[in-house]
Amino acid sequence: MTPPAVLALRRMYAMVLRHLYLFRKSWIRVLEMAYWPTMQMVLWGFIAKFLATNSSWVAQVPGLLVSALLLWEVLFRGQLGVALSFFEELYARNLGHLFVSPLRPLELVASMIAVSFFRTAIGVGAAIALAVALYRYSIFDLGVPLVTFFANLLVCGWAIGLMVAALVMRYGLAAENFAWGAIFVAAPVSGIYYPISVLPDWLQAVAWCLPTSHVFEGMRAVLLERTFLWREFWTAVGLNVLYVAAGIALFLAAFNGARRRGMLLQIGE
Amino acid sequence: MSPAIEVRDLVKRFGRVEAVRGISFTVARGSTCALLGGNGAGKTTTLSMLLGVLLPSAGSVRVLGEDIGRHRYRVLGRMNFTSPYVDLPKKLTVEENLRMFARLYGVRDMKRRIAALAAELDLADILARAYGTLSAGMRTRVSVAKALLNEPELILLDEPTASLDPDVGDRVRAQLLDYRRRTGATMLLASHNMPEVERMCDAVLMMRAGRIVDSGAPAELIARYGRSTMEEVFLDVARRPEPAGATAPGGLREDDE
Numbered sequence: 001m002t003p004p005a006v007l008a009l010r011r012m013y014a015m016v017l018r019h020l021y022l023f024r025k026s027w028i029r030v031l032e033m034a035y036w037p038t039m040q041m042v043l044w045g046f047i048a049k050f051l052a053t054n055s056s057w058v059a060q061v062p063g064l065l066v067s068a069l070l071l072w073e074v075l076f077r078g079q080l081g082v083a084l085s086f087f088e089e090l091y092a093r094n095l096g097h098l099f100v101s102p103l104r105p106l107e108l109v110a111s112m113i114a115v116s117f118f119r120t121a122i123g124v125g126a127a128i129a130l131a132v133a134l135y136r137y138s139i140f141d142l143g144v145p146l147v148t149f150f151a152n153l154l155v156c157g158w159a160i161g162l163m164v165a166a167l168v169m170r171y172g173l174a175a176e177n178f179a180w181g182a183i184f185v186a187a188p189v190s191g192i193y194y195p196i197s198v199l200p201d202w203l204q205a206v207a208w209c210l211p212t213s214h215v216f217e218g219m220r221a222v223l224l225e226r227t228f229l230w231r232e233f234w235t236a237v238g239l240n241v242l243y244v245a246a247g248i249a250l251f252l253a254a255f256n257g258a259r260r261r262g263m264l265l266q267i268g269e
Numbered sequence: 270m271s272p273a274i275e276v277r278d279l280v281k282r283f284g285r286v287e288a289v290r291g292i293s294f295t296v297a298r299g300s301t302c303a304l305l306g307g308n309g310a311g312k313t314t315t316l317s318m319l320l321g322v323l324l325p326s327a328g329s330v331r332v333l334g335e336d337i338g339r340h341r342y343r344v345l346g347r348m349n350f351t352s353p354y355v356d357l358p359k360k361l362t363v364e365e366n367l368r369m370f371a372r373l374y375g376v377r378d379m380k381r382r383i384a385a386l387a388a389e390l391d392l393a394d395i396l397a398r399a400y401g402t403l404s405a406g407m408r409t410r411v412s413v414a415k416a417l418l419n420e421p422e423l424i425l426l427d428e429p430t431a432s433l434d435p436d437v438g439d440r441v442r443a444q445l446l447d448y449r450r451r452t453g454a455t456m457l458l459a460s461h462n463m464p465e466v467e468r469m470c471d472a473v474l475m476m477r478a479g480r481i482v483d484s485g486a487p488a489e490l491i492a493r494y495g496r497s498t499m500e501e502v503f504l505d506v507a508r509r510p511e512p513a514g515a516t517a518p519g520g521l522r523e524d525d526e
Contacts, residue, residue, distance in 0.1 A: 022358070092357070092358040094357060097415070098373070100345065102345045102373060102374060262314065262322075
């Protein structure tokens with residue numbers, strides 16, 4: 001008899017494979033994943049190049065803005081990857097079949113996260129490569145700390161993606177646009193391109209509640225001061241644990257709510 | 270052995286609307302039972318509760334001996350479902366779709382199972398085609414193949430031959446009957462196709478306004494209503510005045526088989 005854990009892994013693999021089948025035969029989808037991160041990077045790369053000769057702060061480290069942009073894309077693509085994996089099932093009207101199969105909601109969540117990882121790697125990978133080609137800047141110069149920045153931002157993106165998926169499960173595809181816009185609420189207070197200290201005091205208090213602000217502060221410390229701020233890292237990890245727990249709880253609550261309201265076989269517009 | 274389906278005092282309310290009003294019934298293992306009724310009678314709501322994708326407001330549902338509310342995942346792998354209102358991913362080929370669901374259902378020897386179903390349901394020529402490019406008839410056959418992938422003990426079929434031409438419809442029915450004969454599986458189908466019900470079903474539950482208003486074998490019902498087809502019985506039930514209380518005209522109570 002096959003152990004339950006193996007069966008669970010097979011089910012998650014089935015869901016990941018379903019998306020890989022889709023990517024394999026649709027080059028336009030793969031291109032779309034890389035399109036925006038690359039466009040953003042090209043635009044901000046040239047802005048940074050200009051500012052490097054006209055701004056003393058940016059001039060200190062040429063890669064500051066490009067690093068910030070690429071890390072922001074990790075967050076955005078991570079979130080979008082989870083939300084879009086869920087939307088694919090809605091567009092296909094396939095959720096009914098999935099939810100009457102042995103696939104558990106948490107297994108679906110795990111598979112959406114795995115697919116998000118692939119999507120992010122493709123999208124941000126292309127932009128990273130182009131940054132090297134155009135500006136001779138490699139984000140890998142950040143060294144080992146880069147792994148912690150990537151991981152924290154990706155996890156935060158997954159948490160927000162799960163919240164968006166929960167919202168769509170509750171309100172249908174009418175809430176779909178949140179997938180594209182939700183993350184931008186966090187952008188001004190995450191200190192992507194500027195230190196948190198430039199924000200008004202009351203907004204700084206809000207900013208420190210986000211894992212992202214700790215990651216970008218940490219990134220600046222590495223680039224400007226060659227220091228890895230362990231405190232910022234651990235605070236981001238702690239906040240991410242809370243955010244992911246909230247994302248999963250919301251997704252499960254939306255699933256149970258849909259079961260009460262009879263929406264699982266007919267979620268859509 | 271417990272019945273394949275055992276429903277007791279099942280109620281579903283959506284706000285003030287009571288879609289299912291305290292129904293009770295059992296479906297014996299190995300039988301094929303039809304859930305009949307006009308639009309809005311409560312058939313799909315009942316099927317959804319049997320699948321565990323809709324939580325009842327009251328009452329209990331036991332499927333293959335398990336309480337579906339508490340132990341849903343113990344039975345989902347032993348049953349399957351098909352409906353024209355739920356689709357499969359259109360960009361994936363037929364084979365990719367079947368592989369995905371074979372993995373979800375933990376099917377052993379996936380390749381052989383898919384090949385066997387492709388032969389039985391005449392899918393071999395379309396395995397490499399994208400599901401979205403198929404005709405309605407082909408899609409239905411693929412959905413039936415998906416529903417048979419895990420060799421289920423219980424299959425819930427929501428209008429299994431809707432939108433099919435008589436030839437394809439007849440072939441799908443023959444496949445389902447053949448599957449039942451070979452495996453002893455139980456089937457519950459919601460259908461508006463009365464000849465299909467007469468051909469396939471051992472028992473019929475007639476629903477109206479959220480209640481089961483009559484039940485019995487097709488031949489029994491036809492004799493009881495003094496009609497010659499199930500279609501005429503269906504029209505009699507659908508058009509007669511609302512029955513008082515829960516007693517059906519034939520003297521059966523709601524929970525009588």
